[in-house]
Amino acid sequence: MPTVEQLMKNIGEKKDKRNRYAGPTTFMGEEIGQDMSPNSIVRDIMSLNEATQFSSILQIGWAGSGKTTMAEMFAHMIHTKDENWAIHWMGANELREIENVLNGLAKAQKHFIVFDDVSNALRSVSSQRRAKIFEVLTQGRHITNYSKLIIFSIIHYTNAIEKSVRAQNLYYLYTSSSLAEETNLMKLIEGDKRAIQQYKKFKKAFSRMMKTKKFELKIGPNNYKNFKRDKPFRVALAVDFESAHIFLSTKLSCAKCSRKRVSKFLHPKDIVKSLQTYTSKTGVQALAYYLATSKSKIEILPTRLQKSLKFVQAIFSEYETDWDQLAVEIQKTRGGELPKRAYMQKKLFDKHLKDLKAKGIDRRVDEIKETPKDKEISDGIKDLFK
Numbered sequence: 001m002p003t004v005e006q007l008m009k010n011i012g013e014k015k016d017k018r019n020r021y022a023g024p025t026t027f028m029g030e031e032i033g034q035d036m037s038p039n040s041i042v043r044d045i046m047s048l049n050e051a052t053q054f055s056s057i058l059q060i061g062w063a064g065s066g067k068t069t070m071a072e073m074f075a076h077m078i079h080t081k082d083e084n085w086a087i088h089w090m091g092a093n094e095l096r097e098i099e100n101v102l103n104g105l106a107k108a109q110k111h112f113i114v115f116d117d118v119s120n121a122l123r124s125v126s127s128q129r130r131a132k133i134f135e136v137l138t139q140g141r142h143i144t145n146y147s148k149l150i151i152f153s154i155i156h157y158t159n160a161i162e163k164s165v166r167a168q169n170l171y172y173l174y175t176s177s178s179l180a181e182e183t184n185l186m187k188l189i190e191g192d193k194r195a196i197q198q199y200k201k202f203k204k205a206f207s208r209m210m211k212t213k214k215f216e217l218k219i220g221p222n223n224y225k226n227f228k229r230d231k232p233f234r235v236a237l238a239v240d241f242e243s244a245h246i247f248l249s250t251k252l253s254c255a256k257c258s259r260k261r262v263s264k265f266l267h268p269k270d271i272v273k274s275l276q277t278y279t280s281k282t283g284v285q286a287l288a289y290y291l292a293t294s295k296s297k298i299e300i301l302p303t304r305l306q307k308s309l310k311f312v313q314a315i316f317s318e319y320e321t322d323w324d325q326l327a328v329e330i331q332k333t334r335g336g337e338l339p340k341r342a343y344m345q346k347k348l349f350d351k352h353l354k355d356l357k358a359k360g361i362d363r364r365v366d367e368i369k370e371t372p373k374d375k376e377i378s379d380g381i382k383d384l385f386k
Contacts, residue, residue, distance in 0.1 A: 024219040028232050028250055033219040036248050041171060041238055042077050048170055049148055053141040056168050058161070059154045061175030066234050067154045070175060071114045072253040078112060078150065079257055085110045085150075087257045092121035095153075096129075098136045099143070107145035114152045116259065119160035134164040158184035174237040175249065177203040188239050195244035202237040202246050209235055217246065270359045278352040 027037045049055040057074075059067045079085040088111060094101045095115050105111050115121075122130050140149050155161050158172075158181060172188060174181075182203075189195035205215040213229045227233055233248040253259075275283035291297035298306050 023221070024223065027248070028252075030232065031219060031225065032233075032248055033217060033246075035245050036217065036219070038073065038077065038247050038249065041173075041247065042074065042081070044240070045074075045150060045170065046078065046081070049150060053146060053148045054138075054151075055149070055170050056137070056151045056153070057171045057173060058166060058169040059152060059173045059175065060158055060181070061156070062178070063156065065176040066236075066249055067175050068116060068259050069234075069251055070173065070236065070249040071116070071152045071154060072258055073249055073251070074152065075112050075114065075257040076252045076254060082110070085112045088113045089259050090115050092118050095121050096125060096133070098133050098140075102136065102140050102143045105144050105147060108147055109144075110148045111144070112150045112152075112257075114154065114259075116154050118153055119155045119157070122162055122165075130162055130164070134162070137165065138168060157181055170240060172239040174202070174239070175234070177206045177237075185239070189244050192243055195239070198244045198246055199237060202235060205235045205246070266356065266359060270356060274352055274356040278348070 023034060024031045025034050025037060026032070027039070045055045045057065059070060061067045075085075075087050079087060086106070086109060088105075090101065090113060092115075095118050101113075122133065125133075136143065137151070140151075141147060153161060153165070153169075158166065172185075174185065185199060186196075189199060201217075205217060209215040209227075209229050214226055215229070215235055216224055216226050217235070219225045227235075227248075230251075232250045234250070236247055236249045238245055238247050271287070272284060275287055279286075288300045291300045292306075292309060298309060301309065
């Protein structure tokens with residue numbers, strides 16, 4: 001298999017051929033510079049992913065500078081080119097529990113993962129755990145049975161994520177410029193005169209954009225154009241293995257890829273009532289375990305069980321084991337016998353599930369709020385363990 005450097009060289013040669021035309025092109029109905037379209041970045045991401053099954057991108061910028069909007073744009077452009085890409089929005093907790101995340105993905109599929117706002121997410125874990133997370137990230141395609149993975153990590157400044165994680169990124173995408181971040185960026189492009197020139201142009205355009213809501217860019221030979229912020233673009237900077245270039249970011253998303261996407265929403269009260277009707281006490285217990293292990297709502301469990309779960313998580317944050325043998329050892333504590341098989345009445349199962357799904361409504365993720373009544377229901381789950 002060719003090395004990343006060789007692959008990027010091949011991509012770079014394709015870039016050279018594309019860049020022979022120096023005139024403007026069209027994106028989002030606007031005339032822009034040939035190399036300012038994010039399409040070239042999308043092509044690079046997908047080209048490398050085709051060869052290695054893994055592409056990692058780091059997005060860096062101030063709060064409110066458009067990082068999440070840019071991630072939505074790339075997610076949308078990629079899944080509209082190939083509808084088989086599933087889009088996942090995650091955060092710091094999921095990054096710290098990356099093994100569970102990858103193991104929970106559909107196998108041998110295409111997954112676009114955005115770790116949104118993960119600045120300093122790994123500072124609270126041990127050095128051994130950080131090394132393990134890096135190992136999992138680099139071997140993600142093996143864990144997911146050779147799924148194709150594209151990972152976008154969003155942070156506020158370069159050093160907000162560990163060097164080992166930064167080292168595997170194909171692109172650094174900047175949505176803002178600052179004096180503090182300039183030192184880190186210059187280390188990436190040191191000695192590359194064209195890249196430094198592009199950065200200076202980006203810095204000037206970004207400053208104008210934030211101060212006056214306008215910025216000017218050269219879109220062709222002797223051809224300059226004035227843009228208005230967010231109508232429809234913002235200026236950004238892409239840095240890869242070879243050089244750096246200015247590009248334009250815009251709002252581009254749909255229900256499938258939006259961070260605040262529309263999804264089917266079930267009221268917590270309906271979920272609990274349905275489980276109590278169908279499986280009585282065990283169903284709600286299973287729901288509590290799901291919240292604790294999959295949604296980081298460990299407080300839903302009784303205090304003793306919380307302590308035990310945290311102890312177990314601490315063990316497997318640093319160690320692997322033979323999971324099949326572990327299941328055998330657990331069974332030995334129960335007398336060595338397997339639990340009696342529970343026969344499920346499929347018609348009853350389907351009926352309860354259908355009735356519950358019928359109560360689902362379309363809600364935007366950002367509209368979902370916990371009400372006092374929801375908290376009362378949540379607290380009541382603990383009583384079922386007594």
